Amino acid sequence: MHAGRVLITGLWLLVLAAGLPGGAQAQGGLSCRAEASPMARVELFFGLQRQDGTLVGEAEWAAFLDQEVTPRFPDGLSVFTARGQWRHDTGRIARETSKMLVILYQPSAESEAAIEAIRAAYKEGFDQESVMRLDGSSCVSF
Template sequence: MSLVHGMRACGLAVLLGVLGGCASAPVSVPAMSGDAARPAQASGWIRSELYFAVGNEDGSDRIDEARWREFLDHEVTQRFPDGLTVIDGYGQWRFREEGRLVRQRCKILVVLHEDRAQHRADIEAIRQAWKQATGHESVLWSRQPVEVSF
């Protein structure tokens, strides 16, 4: 199984699951106070999602929780110390040529950050570090503009 396809499977399945629950009416968010480091409301921010394969098709772990936590502490938290979210995910992908369905567990890292070159470089460094540490071929990076309020 190609890990590229596995990451696509995980990312696509989780994305579809998240989007399926997003058909609600807009919610009004009251204005809140902030500080210079964390403004009450800000535009020019990005929501970056990274999808890391951690499990085999048979449900066994390729990357155990201790190894994931070590990676998170050493590669991610140093670059984004102000906060992040990790979601356990599961995805699947069908190889078109073979018709074979691949299923895989994953970790989804969500980071909200200002849209700056340094943050984009940090995200890319995290992706490269994971590929080097695990031998995986791919880490899916999905990003979209967001407005944030703290």
């Protein structure tokens, strides 16, 4: 998967218990309404095609999620099937099915290490060049 070259469609469902009091401000000045709490948000994009062209299967993905992701973020996460595309240097359009993982969390050194460990484990385990990472902040309420 090539960073910055992903087209995403679909419905976003975010699941995670919020930890900050309502109406608080997150780093960077994000201001939330009284019912919502600011949280960090990371979106990770995992390409499902290995370098040799074979695909990561649903059972392999589920095992990765159970073994590498859920233990690091047991409070909750969301996974979506996405469709990415980008233009090669040759001008040819490439398309790849991927998994998009969304995690809401409280920023900390431990959370950062956990996110990077997930990325490293996927790249190594599934012969990937990269796992694209998007960071942001969101106002969250339930």
